[in-house]
Amino acid sequence: MTDNRLHYPATARNRDAILAVLRGVLPASGLMLEIASGSGEHVMHFAQAFPGLVFQPSDPEPAARQSIAAWAQDSGAANVLPPLALDAAAEDWPLSSADAILCINMIHIAPWRVTQGLLRHAGRLLAAGAPLYLYGPYRRAGVVTMPSNEAFDDSLKARNPEWGLRDLEAVAALARDHGFSAPAVTEMPANNLSVVFWRV
Numbered sequence: 553m554t555d556n557r558l559h560y561p562a563t564a565r566n567r568d569a570i571l572a573v574l575r576g577v578l579p580a581s582g583l584m585l586e587i588a589s590g591s592g593e594h595v596m597h598f599a600q601a602f603p604g605l606v607f608q609p610s611d612p613e614p615a616a617r618q619s620i621a622a623w624a625q626d627s628g629a630a631n632v633l634p635p636l637a638l639d640a641a642a643e644d645w646p647l648s649s650a651d652a653i654l655c656i657n658m659i660h661i662a663p664w665r666v667t668q669g670l671l672r673h674a675g676r677l678l679a680a681g682a683p684l685y686l687y688g689p690y691r692r693a694g695v696v697t698m699p700s701n702e703a704f705d706d707s708l709k710a711r712n713p714e715w716g717l718r719d720l721e722a723v724a725a726l727a728r729d730h731g732f733s734a735p736a737v738t739e740m741p742a743n744n745l746s747v748v749f750w751r752v
């Protein structure tokens with residue numbers, strides 16, 4: 553049988569650092585929606601660490617959904633649901649509520665309208681007090697962007713002019729418009745950030 557599992561080396565490097573932040577963010581029970589799950593390696597790692605939570609992975613790409621399903625089958629995880637075909641920029645999402653939303657390494661590898669869709673739907677799906685967790689590189693006012701991140705930004709824009717590092721202040725303003733708190737920011741390895749917004 554063909555192995556449909558995708559492997560992203562960055563996942564192994566950052567998953568435990570992300571998990572350490574999530575331990576202070578995720579609720580004790582409920583449905584955790586992951587947007588742009590990619591290979592599925594992150595969600596499997598988190599599902600193992602939080603057996604009392606139910607994880608709903610999603611991705612717009614068929615190959616990613618095949619990989620997620622293959623990882624889930626391989627792990628035997630009982631708390632990971634079948635992956636949803638979900639485009640964050642779409643007018644409608646195929647679910648009506650969640651207890652937390654996770655989105656790792658997406659908004660800089662997507663047009664701005666995808667971030668707009670993410671924040672709009674997150675504001676609709678999450679109840680007061682629920683977290684939206686974002687991870688990735690950002691630009692920040694008053695903080696020098698590291699040369700490695702500048703080079704990464706250049707490479708992203710060369711692949712697609714609509715991609716690139718986002719200003720954290722712009723993301724925070726958009727989140728505020730959709731009913732979220734100011735961000736709680738944690739410095740992460742390799743010049744990334746964990747950014748948590750709470751639905752108010």
